[in-house]
Amino acid sequence: MSDFTRASALLAQAGHIAVMTGAGVSAESGIPTFRGPGGLWRGRDPMTLAAPEAFAADPGLVWEFYNWRRALVARAVPNPAHIALVELARRVPRLTLITQNVDRLHQRAGSRDVLELHGNLAEVRCLGCGATEDRSGESLPPLPQCGTCGTLVRPAVVWFGESLPGDVWLAAESAVRTADLVLVVGTSAVVYPAAGLIATARRAGAAVIEVNLEPTPASGSVAIGLYGKAGEILPRLVTGASS
Numbered sequence: 001m002s003d004f005t006r007a008s009a010l011l012a013q014a015g016h017i018a019v020m021t022g023a024g025v026s027a028e029s030g031i032p033t034f035r036g037p038g039g040l041w042r043g044r045d046p047m048t049l050a051a052p053e054a055f056a057a058d059p060g061l062v063w064e065f066y067n068w069r070r071a072l073v074a075r076a077v078p079n080p081a082h083i084a085l086v087e088l089a090r091r092v093p094r095l096t097l098i099t100q101n102v103d104r105l106h107q108r109a110g111s112r113d114v115l116e117l118h119g120n121l122a123e124v125r126c127l128g129c130g131a132t133e134d135r136s137g138e139s140l141p142p143l144p145q146c147g148t149c150g151t152l153v154r155p156a157v158v159w160f161g162e163s164l165p166g167d168v169w170l171a172a173e174s175a176v177r178t179a180d181l182v183l184v185v186g187t188s189a190v191v192y193p194a195a196g197l198i199a200t201a202r203r204a205g206a207a208v209i210e211v212n213l214e215p216t217p218a219s220g221s222v223a224i225g226l227y228g229k230a231g232e233i234l235p236r237l238v239t240g241a242s243s
């Protein structure tokens with residue numbers, strides 16, 4: 001039996017599937033991944049901008065980067081991988097979608113109750129009063145201010161060295177512990193704590209299926225690895241799951 005057929009059978013039998021996605025799921029929507037080709041912004045590694053120290057040193061530069069990403073995301077549309085996950089949720093008794101992505105393309109495709117481990121680009125958070133505002137659909141000025149108190153705001157994303165939102169993290173951990181199948185899509189599996197969910201799932205007895213362009217550090221420990229574009233593999237996998 002091929003890996004693909006085995007993966008389809010596992011999907012068809014599962015009572016609770018947890019899906020964890022990374023930047024690769026949005027690559028076919030034209031959003032560059034962090035570590036692949038095209039990951040640099042003006043010759044800079046985005047990881048050097050996605051950090052509190054970078055924002056403290058030069059908020060204008062960090063906002064320029066995030067305003068560029070916000071514009072890119074606003075123009076992008078969900079691709080067949082996002083859409084296949086909406087369909088999968090309809091076909092299985094329970095599905096929990098966990099994402100490291102901040103682009104909200106899962107939600108725009110129709111996925112509900114998405115656990116956003118790293119926040120999102122739609123919202124901003126005030127450095128003064130702490131208020132969070134949804135500023136999606138707006139083109140923000142170079143140094144955007146809080147609608148309530150006028151202080152500088154920052155993107156409501158998790159930066160390197162910062163904690164993940166506690167409630168979201170607990171829900172994600174609980175999902176991978178209780179799921180019988182965990183589908184890991186388009187993540188390099190090197191950024192912790194998110195990548196640790198894969199080992200947690202395995203320890204709890206879930207079968208883990210990885211979908212990626214290429215093997216990752218997690219590949220050695222997954223039950224099945226399917227290598228190719230998520231936008232091609234997921235629709236076939238989901239269709240196979242229902243037959």
Ligand code: OAD
Pocket residue numbers: 021022023024025027028033034035036047050100101118158159160185186187188189190191211212213214216228229230231
């Ligand atoms: P990465 O950029 O590290 O990895 C993207 C992964 O997607 C790679 O393993 C690629 O092989 C794979 N990939 C690319 N195109 C694909 C396609 N069409 N189909 C399937 N797979 C594809 O992105 P993440 O793992 O999401 O965090 O990165 C994790 C975190 O690091 C991000 O959430 C972000 C970043 O720094 C923060 O900003 C806190």
